[in-house]
């Protein structure tokens with residue numbers, strides 16, 4: 001699957017990191033980093049992350 005985060009929207013609060021820790025994390029600078037092509041088995045986690053993102057910054061493209 002393909003995931004895109006609009007980094008202009010993202011404010012690094014990290015709800016997605018809690019919802020899908022295998023896909024989203026914070027880098028050493030405290031900014032969001034993520035796997036753009038996570039395994040299909042992680043889809044439910046990613047959908048949950050997209051749901052909880054307060055800025056609707058996470059888009060699932062495929």
Ligand code: SF4
Pocket residue numbers: 005009010011012013014015016017024032052053054055056057058
């Ligand atoms: S939940 Fe949304 S705004 Fe918060 S870190 Fe994740 S993508 Fe960014």
